[in-house]
Amino acid sequence: PQKKTSDNIINFGKEKTQKPKIFEDEEKEEPLVLTKEEPLVLTQELPSSKKAINKKTLSPAVRKIVEENKIDIQSIKGTGKSGQILKGDLISLMGSAPQPFERKLKYGQEERIKMSRLRQTIAKRLKEAQENAAMLTTFNEVDMTNIIEMRKNNQEDFQKRFGIKLGFMSFFVKACVLGLKAFPAINAEIEGQEIIYKNYYNISFAVGTEKGLVVPVLRSADEISFAEIEKNIKTISEKARDGKLTIDDLQGGTFTISNGGVYGSMLSTPILNLPQSGVLGMH
Known part of the structure; x- marks a missing residue:
């Protein structure tokens, strides 16, 4: 049931059913595109289906490795309790084969460009x-x-x-x-x-x-x-x-x-x- 409100009373019951304005255009937002000219600017929230990993939840040893090597922990699937990232998870990355360079995929093994x-x-x-x-x-x-x-x-x-x-x-x-x-x-x-x-x-x-x-x-x-x-x-x-x-x-x-x-x-x-x-x- 809708609660009565006056000019100086906030209807908390109604507010709970409304989506905050900041997220209203989330689906319409353009995907993040990185170029050489523009700095990295985050314009999208992380998908709600994937919980962001907080560095504070990492052990001191793992946090040190992450910070020293600038590792993106969001792309790592932790094997610890509740998905926590362990030191072994970071070490195992060394055995993972990196993806080919994007330019190689786009232009092939070599490029021949005439000099100006x-x-x-x-x-x-x-x-x-x-x-x-x-x-x-x-x-x-x-x-x-x-x-x-x-x-x-x-x-x-x-x-x-x-x-x-x-x-x-x-x-x-x-x-x-x-x-x-x-x-x-x-x-x-x-x-x-x-x-x-x-x-x-x-x-x-x-x-x-x-x-x-x-x-x-x-x-x-x-x-x-x-x-x-x-x-x-x-x-x-x-x-x-x-x-x-x-x-x-x-x-x-x-x-x-x-x-x-x-x-x-x-x-x-x-x-x-x-x-x-x-x-x-x-x-």
């Missing part, structure tokens, strides 16, 4: 550098404590004044310019039997894009301010990622900065960008 003209050009120039230059790599550590602290203390004021964030690249560019002025041979190139010393400082910087690595040029870096460096780098980087760079944007560099640390590596040996004589690889 940009990739062909990059490959050709890098190979030429390896064959024609006597390259040497040295490794040095730099204490960034003071720069990190100064950037932190002045970030808010810098953004208000110039409308752009104060990054680290402007510091690296200015440091390179000072180094090149102190050692002019690094800002020079060899042409035939002559060495051409350049008294201008066009700093190339590597930008990774979907189509490959490009190295646009920041011109007259010695004659522009920190704010102008940050703005120019942002503008040029956006052009690179949008595929709008011109030939002029890529020519005329005298020295290159390559930040391989963004890919998680500890050290690297970047290849020269001919006809330049030096490159700074940062990690």
